[in-house]
Amino acid sequence: MSATARHTYQVEVREVVQETTDAVSLTLHAVTGPTDSLDYRPGQFLTLRVPHPDGPLTRCYSLSSAPDSTACPTITVKRVHGGRASQWICDNAVPGTIFDTLAPAGTFVPQDWSAPFLLVAAGSGITPIMSILRTALAAHENPITVAYANRDAESVIFTRELDLLARHHRDRLTVTHWLESESGRPTEATLRTWLAAAPNSHAYLCGPAPFMTSTRNALVANGFDASHIYAEVFTSLTTDAFGPAPVPEVGGSAATSTATVELDDEVHTITWPEDTVLLEVLLAQGLNAPYVCREGTCGGCAYTLRRGEVHLRENHTLDQHDLARGTRLACQSEPRSDTLDIVFDQ
Ligand SMILES: Cc1cc2nc3c(=O)[nH]c(=O)nc-3n(C[C@H](O)[C@H](O)[C@H](O)COP(=O)(O)OP(=O)(O)OC[C@H]3O[C@@H](n4cnc5c(N)ncnc54)[C@H](O)[C@@H]3O)c2cc1C
Ligand code: FES
Incomplete structure (x- = not known):
């Protein structure tokens, strides 16, 4: 068996934004590769090689920026308790840090931008949702509901921007939050009430697996067409995706x-x-x-x-x-x- 080499690029961190105590956004620019090496679609992710004392780790991080905007490609990383790569990034990434990356990839990308959107996120799951939201608001006209679940108010990433966007796009954007500290863990029954968006919406879900299962069940029970529910699962890769x-x-x-x-x-x-x-x-x-x-x-x-x-x-x-x-x-x-x-x- 022979092997084919991968196209690997290098990106440099331009800026680090502390979004919450546990989450950072890194704006990136390509230092190697062709000028279009970081071209991406809303909802896609980068695959980084993250340095770690035990050896480099391969991890996917969704882009939170919108490709059509002037913003540099940006990833948003939330610290996972006991997690190796996320802790390394949150504690060590500074302007000038260089990462190896694979080209943007992933299929969590809306195809029909005319349908009403229901964008449902929990915790770090807001990252691809934010890219989709920013794109829809800037380049499309569909009505959008964002439903974002978090442990408590301090954990909410992009809280100020979501608030500003909701006020600026009052006619087509509704943002609603679920805080476990106030309302307890969302259950299928409470999700049914919280996610009472138009059943003809296209739903995009990103968060922990149990949350997405309950959300999907709640939406179907509310009359959503299951074929218009799309989900992105966040897990750690176990192999070296950079190898041939x-x-x-x-x-x-x-x-x-x-x-x-x-x-x-x-x-x-x-x-x-x-x-x-x-x-x-x-x-x-x-x-x-x-x-x-x-x-x-x-x-x-x-x-x-x-x-x-x-x-x-x-x-x-x-x-x-x-x-x-x-x-x-x-x-x-x-x-x-x-x-x-x-x-x-x-
Ligand atoms: C397509 C995609 C997009 C993603 N986008 C984002 C994003 O935008 N933002 C984001 O923050 N994350 C995102 N992720 C998740 C990200 O890739 C990592 O999975 C996440 O950062 C955790 O990695 P880690 O190395 O910190 O944790 P890991 O070291 O992989 O650990 C994960 C969990 O497993 C436990 N654990 C680790 N090693 C062991 C062990 N040996 N035995 C038992 N338990 C162990 C840890 O305590 C921790 O709870 C995405 C994932 C995918 C697949
Ligand atoms: S390349 Fe097939 S699931 Fe990742």
Whole structure:
């Protein structure tokens, strides 16, 4: 098996903003790579190599800035109790700190900006939500409700900006907060009352897994169309995403399927061995398929399966609604039908 090298860039921290006692925003600029190396879409994330005494750690951090604005790309990191990379960043990042990064990635990106949005966040989950919110307000006209849950008032990130935006865009933006210190842990029943937005809204959720499960159940119980509920899961990668990707030799003895794959507006027909994941087949053909972690965690390789069946070796990010929509992970997909039709449209 050979290997293909990753495009790695370096970014330098321009400014560090202390958002709360436990959260910092880092504005970044590229010091290596082409000028478009940090071009991103609202809701996407960067993958950083974070220094640590035990050895570097690979971690994803969503961009909180809006790509269309004049603001430098900005990530917002919340300290996780006992967490290694987040503590390192919160305690050590200063203007001039350099990080290795992979190109922006991720599929938590709205496709339809005309629908009403319900943006639901808990804790650090506000980060991609903020990028989507800033973009929608600046470049679109849809009505938006932001519902943001936190432990207490001191934990609320972007509190002042959310307040200012709500006042400035009174006609189309509502911001509502849930504080556990005042109202207790949100339950499915209380979420149903709190999240009483128009059921035709498109909902974007980001926060701890149990919160997102309760939120999704509450929305469906409130009449939301489950296919219009999108979620981003925050977890730590366990592998080094900066290492070269293994590429299998072509011509093994395994049975093969045939797939058409639409990628970057081109359609390719591939022969796909049943014991090989889609990502490796595409990389072996020299195709520029998107990926980050290769462990089924980040969603950076998501595609839509239009026809056929696949088996996912691992899946730590897609839920049953994503799967029902046809979303699958290229880094984990083995073919289970003779022919398949695939599009990278996420
Ligand atoms: C797509 C994506 C986007 C993300 N965006 C953001 C963002 O915008 N902002 C943000 O703050 N985070 C974000 N995250 C989460 C981020 O990548 C990290 O997971 C987070 O910062 C915690 O990493 P850490 O190294 O500090 O914690 P880790 O060291 O990974 O620890 C996490 C938890 O596990 C416990 N733990 C660690 N090691 C062990 C062990 N050996 N045994 C038992 N328990 C252990 C820790 O105590 C801690 O509670 C995102 C994640 C993804 C996948
Ligand atoms: S590359 Fe991260 S889930 Fe596939």
